[in-house]
Amino acid sequence: MPKRFVSIWFKYLLTDREAIRLKSLRDVPVAFTEPDHGRMMVMAMNNHAENCGVRPGMAAADVRVIAPGIQLFENKAGRNIKLLKGLAEWCLRYTPLVMVDPPDGLLLDVTGCTHLKGGEIEFLKDMVSRLKALGYTIRPGMADTIGCAWAVARCAESGLIVPPGGQRNALMPLPPFSLRLSLDLLTKLRELGFYQVGSFIHLPKSVLKRRFGGNMVLRLYQALGQEAEFLLPLKEPVPYSERVALLEPIRTREVIETTVHALIDTLCKRLYGEGLGLRSAVLTYLRIDGKSGQLSIGTNHPSQRTDHIFKLFALQFDQVAPGLGIELFILDAPKTESASDKQNLLWNGKPAADSEEVAELLDNVGARVGKDQIHRYLPQEHHWPERVAGNTTDLTEKPESDWPEDKIRPVQLLEPPEPIEAMALTPDYAPRQFVYRNERHIIVNADGPERIGEEWWIEDGGYRDYYVAEDEQGMRYWLFGTAADQPGQTRRWFIHGYFP
Amino acid sequence: MNATKQEMIEKLRRDLLDWEGFRPLAPEEQPFFGLGPIEQAFPNRVFPTGALHEFISTRPEFTAAIGGFIAGVLQTLLEKGGVCVWVSYTRRIYPPALKRFGISPDRIIFIDVAREKDVLWVTEEALKCSGIAAVICETRLLSFMESRRLQLAIEQSRVTGFILRKDAKILNTTACTARWTVKPLRSRLRPGMPGVGYPRWQVELLKVKNGQPGSWILEWKNNSFLHPQQEQMVQPDTQRHYA
Numbered sequence: 195m196p197k198r199f200v201s202i203w204f205k206y207l208l209t210d211r212e213a214i215r216l217k218s219l220r221d222v223p224v225a226f227t228e229p230d231h232g233r234m235m236v237m238a239m240n241n242h243a244e245n246c247g248v249r250p251g252m253a254a255a256d257v258r259v260i261a262p263g264i265q266l267f268e269n270k271a272g273r274n275i276k277l278l279k280g281l282a283e284w285c286l287r288y289t290p291l292v293m294v295d296p297p298d299g300l301l302l303d304v305t306g307c308t309h310l311k312g313g314e315i316e317f318l319k320d321m322v323s324r325l326k327a328l329g330y331t332i333r334p335g336m337a338d339t340i341g342c343a344w345a346v347a348r349c350a351e352s353g354l355i356v357p358p359g360g361q362r363n364a365l366m367p368l369p370p371f372s373l374r375l376s377l378d379l380l381t382k383l384r385e386l387g388f389y390q391v392g393s394f395i396h397l398p399k400s401v402l403k404r405r406f407g408g409n410m411v412l413r414l415y416q417a418l419g420q421e422a423e424f425l426l427p428l429k430e431p432v433p434y435s436e437r438v439a440l441l442e443p444i445r446t447r448e449v450i451e452t453t454v455h456a457l458i459d460t461l462c463k464r465l466y467g468e469g470l471g472l473r474s475a476v477l478t479y480l481r482i483d484g485k486s487g488q489l490s491i492g493t494n495h496p497s498q499r500t501d502h503i504f505k506l507f508a509l510q511f512d513q514v515a516p517g518l519g520i521e522l523f524i525l526d527a528p529k530t531e532s533a534s535d536k537q538n539l540l541w542n543g544k545p546a547a548d549s550e551e552v553a554e555l556l557d558n559v560g561a562r563v564g565k566d567q568i569h570r571y572l573p574q575e576h577h578w579p580e581r582v583a584g585n586t587t588d589l590t591e592k593p594e595s596d597w598p599e600d601k602i603r604p605v606q607l608l609e610p611p612e613p614i615e616a617m618a619l620t621p622d623y624a625p626r627q628f629v630y631r632n633e634r635h636i637i638v639n640a641d642g643p644e645r646i647g648e649e650w651w652i653e654d655g656g657y658r659d660y661y662v663a664e665d666e667q668g669m670r671y672w673l674f675g676t677a678a679d680q681p682g683q684t685r686r687w688f689i690h691g692y693f694p
Numbered sequence: 695m696n697a698t699k700q701e702m703i704e705k706l707r708r709d710l711l712d713w714e715g716f717r718p719l720a721p722e723e724q725p726f727f728g729l730g731p732i733e734q735a736f737p738n739r740v741f742p743t744g745a746l747h748e749f750i751s752t753r754p755e756f757t758a759a760i761g762g763f764i765a766g767v768l769q770t771l772l773e774k775g776g777v778c779v780w781v782s783y784t785r786r787i788y789p790p791a792l793k794r795f796g797i798s799p800d801r802i803i804f805i806d807v808a809r810e811k812d813v814l815w816v817t818e819e820a821l822k823c824s825g826i827a828a829v830i831c832e833t834r835l836l837s838f839m840e841s842r843r844l845q846l847a848i849e850q851s852r853v854t855g856f857i858l859r860k861d862a863k864i865l866n867t868t869a870c871t872a873r874w875t876v877k878p879l880r881s882r883l884r885p886g887m888p889g890v891g892y893p894r895w896q897v898e899l900l901k902v903k904n905g906q907p908g909s910w911i912l913e914w915k916n917n918s919f920l921h922p923q924q925e926q927m928v929q930p931d932t933q934r935h936y937a
Contacts (some may be wrong), residue, residue: 527762541828543805551825552777563807569800571789583789583799593800597793604755607788639881641889664890668880669755691788692755694762694878694893694914 200302201343203333207298214329223264228613237504275424282428287522291427341417345372361418368390372519373413386422434527436461443482443519457525459500471496471533475639492635495553573597578649604691605674616687624661635665715849725770730921744852744869750862759876759895764856765795776827778802779820783810794815796917814840832858841868843891873901
């Protein structure tokens, strides 16, 4: 399929933006200046200033004389790129492949997109009128190659749409500037009397190369479509992406829900057909006033179920601010995985932790309370009580070792251990009684001590002597005393847990 | 005539259970919990699965005992595979200890929510999911309406739910099938032996729908429940056998 490209030239990018911000600037000459070797030089102006004779590269002082009442603004570096990026995102409504073309243009790959607006002429008309409504004056150009579209947008008097294969004819009357050449080369060409591309287009390749260098040949043949040129899109296109453009902007929640549901359904059907399920999805909405917003979800399990994915998005619908109305929804699935065979579930009886049903539940819960709040514990090769159970948020991970079974452990663990006042009659024996939270417990039975040493390769410290103690009422506690070998150390007592 | 009357009453009782949303499993599907005399207290003389059980705790020591009791029941519920969800607001359960009750702690998914009111929301979502073996919810408050919602979710999904009410100050009416307390008792050892014995509890069934509340002593030994009274009854028999 032959490619079609659109180049958009924002002739008055900076001043248009300024006029959108301040309406009073629409009808007066405006120019942007930039310091250059200690002088303020004009680098951009609007059409009123242009009519007065202001050109880029003039000194600000001269301009004030030529165009009395001109408004001068100082330019900030990188401002145009920032504006172009915003506009490029806006242009995503026309095609997913948009590239910023500094200093003042955009490039769109519109292959197979124009029929959506009813043809190439209507496509460009729509684009020009919408951008006009936003406040930007543009010149578009459409051709089979990037170079030709660029040239037509900037230099052609008429015929902004180059018919397929018509690059050569379109380029003939244009000045050499239209080939995106360096300033030195342009001067050289002018000095030699080449005022139009047509005057050197039929020279043999080898001659052109010898005279003007390889870059010139490359640019010329790129514009003609004999050399490949690629567009680096602003956003990496996602293979699984669906969009819905709305004829009328929508704002009510019901309509948004219906639209999003239908959009998800389209994507899910496509994924189902390819045996895939999505692991994450991003829903982008573009508002009529040029603002946009995003909602994103993630799933624990590759999913292609419309209802489930919709439910996850629905939890976030409160964040959608439709403003005056939303005119475009884009649903991307940046991460997909092959969906497992559903028949598995039929044989297993109760599903395991990584089954679809449980995964969907955890998606819902995670969306509300936070994904990091859901965890499982896996045995770790540690003996220090606080480190025996390793925390994981992965639901499919299998334990690498067995859970220790030889030692009895309390069902309830206090983290951190709380100090108690204990009285032990004999060293290395369990205390006779202890006071915890103003309650006195007389110990009648005890097991221990079980000495657990601090893991010296992790942390330097002493050891703990653990006792299982049972008081008169039959309540069982896990107590420990700290190390007291060194002179000057006194044994301190803590309660660390409750046994069933 | 008498027999038909008896039959009618039996049938009405069964219908009543059905209307209340309690559908017992077929006898061959019924898991064996080994709760012995406690099971007699329930309708149809089986521990109700697919029902809501409420546990009242007023002290952390009781919470630990309840944790042990629930874990013992869970062992049977998890036998057929599946996972268990443990929802809590302030959780202190120590997963490695569950191994002693026959549960592999990695099969439990713990959900720790930051806000107390989210606990019941998560519990309800989990109870709606029939792929889950059991849901344990640690909460403080449970109003009648909330318990009714949970009960309705259970009637669809047949999941067993355990509500562990810590620091329960007011015992309000709830739609739960059973209300329990479990308190630790002094463990028993052979006379003259030092140390602490097997976990031993006073299990009380305060309320049970269509059943008989009661109080029992229960022990946990070698991965199963043990009923001391039963043990005493059995003991003379074995002695005679060996004599």
